[in-house]
Structure formats: structure tokens, C-alpha cells
Amino acid sequence: MELLSGADMIARFLKDEGVEYIYGYPGGAALHIYDALFRQDDVKHILVRHEQAATHMADGYARASGKPGVVLVTSGPGATNAVTGIATAYMDSIPMVVLCGQVASHLIGEDAFQETDIVGVTRPIVKHSFSVRHPSEIPTILKKAFYLASTGRPGPVVVDIPKDMTAPTERYEYVYPKKVKLRSYSPVTRGHAGQIKKAVDMMLKARRPVIFAGGGVISGRASEALTDLAKRLNLPVITSLMGLGAYPQNDRQSLGWPGMHGSYEANMAMHHSDLVFGIGVRFDDRVTNNVSKFCPTAKIIHVDIDPSSISKSVQADVPIVGAADNVLNEMLGLLSSRESVNQDALEAWWQQIEGWRSERAGKLYEPATPGEPLKPQQVVEAVHKITHGDAFVVTDVGQHQMFAGQYYKFNKPNRWISSSGLGTMGFGFPAANGIKLNYPDDDVVLFTGEGSFQMMMQELSTCKQFNIPVKIINLNNASLGMVRQWQDLNYKSRHAHSYMESLPDFEKLIEAYGFKAMTVRTLEELEPALEEAFRLKDELVFLDIHVDPREHVYPMQVPLGAMRDMLLSKTERT
């Protein structure tokens, strides 16, 4: 029997759970835990420069690996700084365990120094939370936290740990709990057999079917099964923004992503379909546009592991609660013994889709010619080319995010890393760092803007300390582009606080941390700069790329319209 203090239990548990890195920032209430981390070498702690960055680092790692990211912060401001990152993970169903120091038990409720009721603050944005009430509970609580975070519909779990729970003098028996059971939590795996059969029948009979696959296919590791099914039935595949990479985008059957800034063909196909097979998606408002005009002729099959996602915004005709891989494999099993799809109808449907595709091909934007200001879209395309479409692509939030999603083509899951649900500016840089740290041999590219980057640029210091050589593509349009776009469209171009008159000299700023930065203004400068940036494998490189500030993201759905109602450029609409 081994006696350990609460703090040592935490360090030991993390090792036993197979955690390699944790991301955090020390402070009074967490000091016993930090001391325990100091006295061991198995779990490596990455010191960030702001707790929000710790959560985004853990989040980035979790999105890339599918495993929970782990964060350690102190009480009060340490914990409240983590809130935005917790909410970001919650909205995108990302597994994360956040360990928060708390003031000692006898001080709770006294408004003690650095006290915040973080369990209360985070209640609406966590999958679950725990407060430790006795040191001996620590191994079980942590195991439950990891189990909850990573199973079912994943999400963040907060563990609040009062300082006296980790006191070095209080020692208790430590056994690593291999398994935990919660009587009130048993995520569904298998879908209802009858419903699955019904869904397959509908897919075979459909005349204008589309697959709509989301983040659940990626977190449920079901990309392969999805690809199999789509190939077998020759169905068009649309993925949500969260689902980018769940189906290879270099394949003919991929139509891109739908919604507000989705592709023309994805929006048109979805609108005109007679069957939407939704899997691991939640039909959020950025996809559906006006729900009452959503896919007027389509029946909806909706597969999700979370029953509350089904029929939340769009009423499902065939709801199936189950894990994506399980349901897809059962469908594949049913197919082998059944008749084939509605060939003639499907042929005609594909013709229609190809028509939409070719209608917009080559008309998506006007690339800059030499001498003109660069278009952000062409920068993304150039990065795609130089990284062979194989990099981890991390974004911040705004126009650059949409351009990255539109023009970088993803052929693998877990490569597109973006705060889609919460839309957290500042997410990108720390998330990229979290990935690069864990995947040192892969290219990790951050697409950011001067607005988002300045929200987390203190992390340059973290990169310096831990030598994290990410490539930063700063699409600098000297304005908050997406805000500006909305102001152009809805506020007669009154640019209230959407431009930045006092940008730093990014080259000098980056160089102050000892990194390489280059400024790019023209097409001629672009390729050589990218080549150099990616040649310097072991260095952080920041490319400050000045792009045309007048550029808008298109297509853009018309507010309150149907999916097919889109602005296609500044002068065209459907």
C-alpha cells in the first residue's frame, strides 16, 4: 500500500492515466500541486503566459489527438481566466479536464483572497464538475473526470481542489482506479436496429440524398466508415465546419461545407435534397439559416450520440441515438445484403450538382495580379500548396477563418482546428502551440488576423521557453474584417471600431522574442517567403501578410433566408 498526499496523487494519477503534457499557471492555491509536479519527471508542465492560453493549448491537443487535454490553474483569477477556454471546448464538444486550485475548505464562502466559486461560474459550460471534499477521493474523482470528458459526447470537466486537499502532510492510500462506474451515466453506443434499417431503406430509395457529417464523425473516429458508406452508395458528402476532414475533400463526392459561408454547391444541394442524412451534427443556426425554410423537400435522418441534439432545431424524421462508427458500420452491414441505390435518380442528381459546381468554379474571387494587394484567399491556397494539404491548420476567428476553411482542402480528420461554436478570437495561437508540442514532426500552420493574434500574442514567450516552432500566417488587413464586412453590408459602411489604427510593427515585435518575421505585400514576395518559412523546420516564423482590406467572404447566406439564398459577391446573389 502506498501513501501519498493529495498533490502527489494528482501527479501520479496523471502519469498513470498516460498524460504527457499539462498546461497551466501556478498560484497560491495550486502550489502544493506544483511542488508535486516539480518532484517528478513523467508529466511535463507547460507554463503559459495567461490561463486562457492553457485551455486553448489543451483544446488544440485534444482536437488533434482525440484525447482529453489537461489544464492546471490556481483559484480565483487563474480559474476565471480559464473560463473562455472551457466555454470554447464545451461548444465544440472537446474533451478537457481542468484542475482548479481552490482556497482551503475552511475559507470557502468567506470571500477569501483569490476565492471564486468556479464550479458555480462554469456550471453552464461544463459537461460536469467535481469539488474534492477529502484527499482520498482524488484518484476516483480524477478518473471520473477523464471518463466523462472523453466518452459519449465529449466535453470539459472541471475539478475544484481546495488547498487543504493537497496538503503534503496528509497522506492516504493511492490506487490507480482502472475503471469507474457512474450509475447515472452510460453513454449509448448502438443505435436502434429498426431505425437504422429504416434509415438505410430511405437512403436507397432517395432521389436527391446528401450526407451531412459533423464533428461527431471525427470525435467518434468514424471517418473511414463514413467514407465507405458514401462510396458504396455514391452519395454527395457535405461536412459541417467542425466535420472538415471527416471525408476527403479531394474526392469528387465532397461538396465542402454548408451554411453562412459554405460552398455554393453544398448549400444548393442541401436545399434541394429530398433526404439529409445528418450524422454527428447539430444543425446549428450558422448552418440552417432560417430553420422554417430549411431543406423544404427533405426528410431528415439524424444520428447523434447526444439525444438532446436531435430535434433541437430541426425536427428529425428518423432519429437515431448512437455512436457514429457503430451506426455507420451497422448500416454498411445491412447494405451488403440489399438492393442498390436508385441509379437513374442519383445520376440526374449528380448532374444537377455538377451543374452547381461548375457554375461557380473559377468565380469565387479575383486573385491579385502582380502589383495589386494580395487576396487572403490566394494566400490560403498558396499555403495549401506548399504544405501539400497535409498540415494541421489552426485558425483564429473572423474572415481569415472562413477563408482558411474554404480554400485549404482537408483529406484527413483532426487536421482542421478551429473554434467553430463559440467563435473565440485568440483561440488559434495557443491551440497551434498545443498541437506542435505534441506533433513535433508535422507542419502546424496558424491562420490568424492582426485582431485575433493580439488577443493571445503573449504566448510568443511560451513558444520561446518551450521551443515551439509553429508557422504563423497573419492575414493582416488592418481591420476586424468580419465586423467590417457586416458593417459594409448592414450599416452602410460605418466602420465603428472595426479598424486598427495603431498596429504594432509585427516584425519588430516578433524579433523581440528572438523569432523570425517577414512582411509580405505582393504576389512576388509570397511564395519565396512561404518557402523560407517552411524550410526553417525548427523555427517559429511569423509572416505578416498584408491583404486587401476590402475583400468580403462569399458566399454569404442572406439573413432569414433559405440555404440557397446567398450573396455570391458584392454584386451577385442567387
Add this chain to the structure above:
Amino acid sequence: MRHIISILMENEPGALSRVVGLFSQRNFNIETLNVAPTDDPTLSRLTVTTVGDDRVVEQITKHLNKLVDVVKLVDLTEGAHIERELMLVKVKATGSARDEVKRTVDIFRAQIVDVTPSLYTVQITGDAGKLDAFLQAMGPIGVLEVARTGVSGIARGEKILSV
């Protein structure tokens, strides 16, 4: 439509606030709320009445089921059920009203549980409608204070809500 949802949840600190928080977070409404321990000391039973169409109520029960502290729940209004609420009311009881209150209390099968020269404290149980009717009957005489427990309920017949 009005629904009565009964929930067995872990008797843990914070469990109640998760349930209540869910309602405000998702813009669901709570008409009444009633919570107490059960015969199993690890479980509390919480009963909530809420108003919403089928779609809203379906979302409510799904989201409640998602809470890790919620072990089991039932929408009692889906079947035959017994609904009870207890109310304590102080009513003016002076002059001729004193007899009138006593008579009404008898009609409603309520009880007078405390007496002063100027008021009666009445205890009454029943479904929410009966309690409302009593208050209406007492209205002209003078209701001084009302304490209601909120609805509690249980299914009729063999159906049992347990772990």
C-alpha cells in the same frame, strides 16, 4: 401544456443547482419546484412543474437526463398520476368571516391548524387547482399569507420510479 416531471438525482452538493441552472440557461420555465431526500439516502427526489409544447418538454427531459447527477426521471403527466401540493394560508377571521372561513375549510376538507383572535391558519392539500380554488374562495375575506410546497407527484398503479 403543463407537465409534472419527477427526478431522482444524486443527493450531492450542487446537484440541485445544476437542475435549476439548466432551466434558466436554456430558457425553460419552472412553475413549481419541490425537492427532498428519499428513503434511499443517496438520492433526492425533485419534482418540477413546467409549461411547454411537446417539443420543448422533450428537450427539457433530454437535457435533464444528460445531467450526470440525474439518475432517472419521469414525466408524470404522460400517464395516470396523483398530484398533491400542501399549502398553509393565513386568512382574516374576524366577525362573521370567522364562521364563513370555518365552513369553507370544511367544504375543502382542509384543516385549521392555528388560531388567533383575528386569524386562522389553514392547512390544505390537493392538486394545484384545488389550492387555487380555495384561495379564490378566501379572496373576498382576506388572504394574509400563503406558503405552498409546490407540486409533488407519483404515478398511479404499478409503475415505480426507482433506481
